[in-house]
Amino acid sequence: DAKTTQPNSMESNEEEPVHLPCNHSTISGTDYIHWYRQLPSQGPEYVIHGLTSNVNNRMASLAIAEDRKSSTLILHRATLRDAAVYYCILYGGATNKLIFGTGTLLAVQP
Amino acid sequence: GAGVSQTPSNKVTEKGKYVELRCDPISGHTALYWYRQSLGQGPEFLIYFQGTGAADDSGLPNDRFFAVRPEGSVSTLKIQRTERGDSAVYLCASSAQEAPFEKLFFGSGTQLSVL
Numbered sequence: 001d002a003k004t005t006q007p008n009s010m011e012s013n014e015e016e017p018v019h020l021p022c023n024h025s026t027i028s029g030t031d032y033i034h035w036y037r038q039l040p041s042q043g044p045e046y047v048i049h050g051l052t053s054n055v056n057n058r059m060a061s062l063a064i065a066e067d068r069k070s071s072t073l074i075l076h077r078a079t080l081r082d083a084a085v086y087y088c089i090l091y092g093g094a095t096n097k098l099i100f101g102t103g104t105l106l107a108v109q110p
Numbered sequence: 111g112a113g114v115s116q117t118p119s120n121k122v123t124e125k126g127k128y129v130e131l132r133c134d135p136i137s138g139h140t141a142l143y144w145y146r147q148s149l150g151q152g153p154e155f156l157i158y159f160q161g162t163g164a165a166d167d168s169g170l171p172n173d174r175f176f177a178v179r180p181e182g183s184v185s186t187l188k189i190q191r192t193e194r195g196d197s198a199v200y201l202c203a204s205s206a207q208e209a210p211f212e213k214l215f216f217g218s219g220t221q222l223s224v225l
Contacts, residue, residue, distance in 0.1 A: 034213075036214075041218070042216075042218055043114075043201050043203070043216030043217050043218050043219055044153065044201075044203075044214075044216050045216065046213035046214065046215070049213070085152075087152060096158065096165065096166060097143065097155050097158050097166060097169075098143075098153075098155070098214060099155060100145075100152030100153045100154070100155075101152050102150075102151060102152050103152055
C-alpha cells in the first residue's frame with residue numbers, strides 16, 4: 001500500500017490559518033488523497049479528498065502538488081474545535097480500504 | 111438521520127471469555143468496515159464487507175476474530191478466548207458504495223478492556 005508521511009504534531013493559534021503537510025512520493029495514478037480527522041474520544045471524520053485539482057469545501061481546502069507527490073490540508077481559520085489528529089490517506093485504485101498512519105496531532109492555542 | 115451506531119460503548123471482560131461487538135451502519139450503506147485502535151495509534155483495518163460477504167478480511171489478526179453481516183446491514187465482530195492484548199477501541203464504519211472517493215462514516219467505537 002502506498003504510504004504517506006506527516007509531521008507528528010503541529011501547533012496553531014486560534015483564528016489563524018493552518019497548513020498541514022503530507023508527503024506521498026509513491027502515489028499511483030489512481031490513488032485519491034483523502035483527509036480524515038479524529039477528535040478526542042470519537043471515531044474519525046471525513047474532511048476532504050481530491051485526485052489532481054485543488055479542492056474546497058466548508059471544512060477545509062486541499063492543495064495538491066502538480067506532481068501529486070505531496071499535498072497540504074488548509075484550515076482557513078483554526079478554532080479550538082479543530083484540535084484533533086489529522087490523517088492523510090491514499091485510497092483508490094487497488095486499495096479498497098483506508099489505511100491509517102499515525103497522523104498529525106494539531107494543537108490549537110486560544 | 112442516524113449515524114453509525116456501535117454497542118456497547120464499553121465492554122469489560124476477563125481473559126479467556128468470548129465477546130460480541132455490534133455495529134448498526136447508516137441505512138442503505140452497502141459497505142461496512144471494522145477497525146481497531148490502540149492508544150496513540152491510528153485505526154488498524156480488520157475486515158471489510160460489501161453487502162453480506164467479507165470482501166477483504168486480511169486485517170483479522172488470527173482465527174480468534176470473526177465477523178458476520180448476515181442480512182447486509184447490522185454486523186457483529188466476535189472475539190473468542192480474549193487476551194489482554196485485544197484491549198482497544200473497536201471502530202465500525204460504513205459507506206454508500208464501493209468507490210475510491212466514497213467517504214466513510216465512523217461510529218464512536220466500543221472500548222474493549224480485557225482484564
